[in-house]
Amino acid sequence: MTQIIVLGATGSVGETAFRVLQHDADRIRVDGLVAHSNFERLWEMGTTLHANWVGLTDTEAAGKLRAQYGSRGPRIIAGFDAILEEIASSPAEKVIGAMTGFAGLLPTLTAIRYGKDILLANKETMVAAGDLVRQAAKTSGSHIIPVDSEHSAIFQCLALDQPLRRIVLTCSGGPFRGRTRKDLVNVRVEDALKHPNWAMGAKITVDSATLMNKGLEIIEAHHLFDVTYDQIDVVIHPQSVVHSLVEFVDGATMAQLGWPDMAVPVQVALSWPERWPLPQEPLDLTRQPLTFEPPDTETFESLRIARQAGRIGGLVPTVLNAANEVAVSLFLSREIGFLSIIDVIKDVLQDFRDNRPVVTLEDILDADQWARQDAVRVARRYQQ
Numbered sequence: 001m002t003q004i005i006v007l008g009a010t011g012s013v014g015e016t017a018f019r020v021l022q023h024d025a026d027r028i029r030v031d032g033l034v035a036h037s038n039f040e041r042l043w044e045m046g047t048t049l050h051a052n053w054v055g056l057t058d059t060e061a062a063g064k065l066r067a068q069y070g071s072r073g074p075r076i077i078a079g080f081d082a083i084l085e086e087i088a089s090s091p092a093e094k095v096i097g098a099m100t101g102f103a104g105l106l107p108t109l110t111a112i113r114y115g116k117d118i119l120l121a122n123k124e125t126m127v128a129a130g131d132l133v134r135q136a137a138k139t140s141g142s143h144i145i146p147v148d149s150e151h152s153a154i155f156q157c158l159a160l161d162q163p164l165r166r167i168v169l170t171c172s173g174g175p176f177r178g179r180t181r182k183d184l185v186n187v188r189v190e191d192a193l194k195h196p197n198w199a200m201g202a203k204i205t206v207d208s209a210t211l212m213n214k215g216l217e218i219i220e221a222h223h224l225f226d227v228t229y230d231q232i233d234v235v236i237h238p239q240s241v242v243h244s245l246v247e248f249v250d251g252a253t254m255a256q257l258g259w260p261d262m263a264v265p266v267q268v269a270l271s272w273p274e275r276w277p278l279p280q281e282p283l284d285l286t287r288q289p290l291t292f293e294p295p296d297t298e299t300f301e302s303l304r305i306a307r308q309a310g311r312i313g314g315l316v317p318t319v320l321n322a323a324n325e326v327a328v329s330l331f332l333s334r335e336i337g338f339l340s341i342i343d344v345i346k347d348v349l350q351d352f353r354d355n356r357p358v359v360t361l362e363d364i365l366d367a368d369q370w371a372r373q374d375a376v377r378v379a380r381r382y383q384q
Helices: 012-023 039-048 059-069 080-089 101-113 123-140 149-157 202-210 212-225 263-271 302-312 316-332 340-351 361-382
Strands: 002-007 028-035 053-056 075-078 094-097 117-120 144-146 164-171 232-236 242-248 253-257
Touching: 002 012, 002 101, 012 028, 012 039, 012 094, 012 263, 028 039, 028 080, 039 053, 039 059, 053 059, 053 080, 059 075, 075 080, 080 101, 094 101, 094 263, 101 117, 101 123, 101 316, 101 361, 117 123, 117 263, 123 144, 123 212, 123 316, 123 361, 144 149, 144 212, 144 263, 149 164, 149 212, 149 242, 149 253, 149 263, 164 212, 202 212, 202 316, 202 340, 212 232, 212 302, 212 316, 212 340, 302 316, 302 340, 316 340, 316 361, 340 361
Parallel strands: 002 028, 002 094, 028 053, 053 075, 094 117, 117 144, 164 232
Antiparallel strands: 164 242, 242 253
16 A cells, blocks of 8 residues: 655645545555644544654644653654654655645655655745755656646646646635725735635635735746746636646647545545546536636736746745745734735845855755845834
């Protein structure tokens, strides 16, 4: 049986993976599950899936778990470094990378360096260190299979590896589709967390509200599918049924459709190149019309900013990602307003002057740390 590790097990993608892994228990064995601090849910998952070990990056949470359950069940791994060691020594052939944000980079790179295939649901890894990750995968022979619904759709459409003309990423438009910049001045955290179609974690939901999520996906698509930025378009599709499209060199266009549910992308990544049965509600195209419209890049500047950062390359996408993570965190803690998220990102990018080519992981880590410190500094201008 294939063995697997799930990073970010208690997040939204991890919860979907839990559901899929229960269904596919006769095909896949779970070696380990990793979370940050939600030890009670992690333990419930680990015992249900008969995992060999569970890991918590928060050592205090791991101590509480040991005190409550440590004498039975899966082994308990405490702390980030110990989890990296466990990933390196694990017999698992595949790793679901679903940790939130930049924190997923080192575990993902560790898994790749030890030849494990990555089922990638952490776009920030490719945004911040795409060239480094691709080179590591090439060296070790690891495969990277996308789990994001949009990139999974493209991956499936490109199954025959035919020459393409462009990729079209679909975007729901988030909770503020159709609003003007003036309408967004007084947006509350509660408003930004009301995504119309998807149930996700707070950070990615805010990214969807600013459309930065789609901006990051542009950079991710560039790395995953080896296409230029001129070959990547974005279209607003409010129903989230068409997950993305590929236009081939003869003009033929293929799309992958399905309800807004991450179960199919997760299982596709687990089973590829096979397809396994999954008890999903059949798609009914008569239920609602499918509509498409161009994005409003004047109101939602993040699409333009992310594309420009990707074109510049080097360490600029790393800085973009770090500044966005800090700005979103400050918005969620109500320290800055919604529109100030993009203001902070633009200021940090303008401050950055050290765009040398990426050579080592240390280059990435240094740029990330600098951008986070600068984002905290410039955010003081916008504090509420």
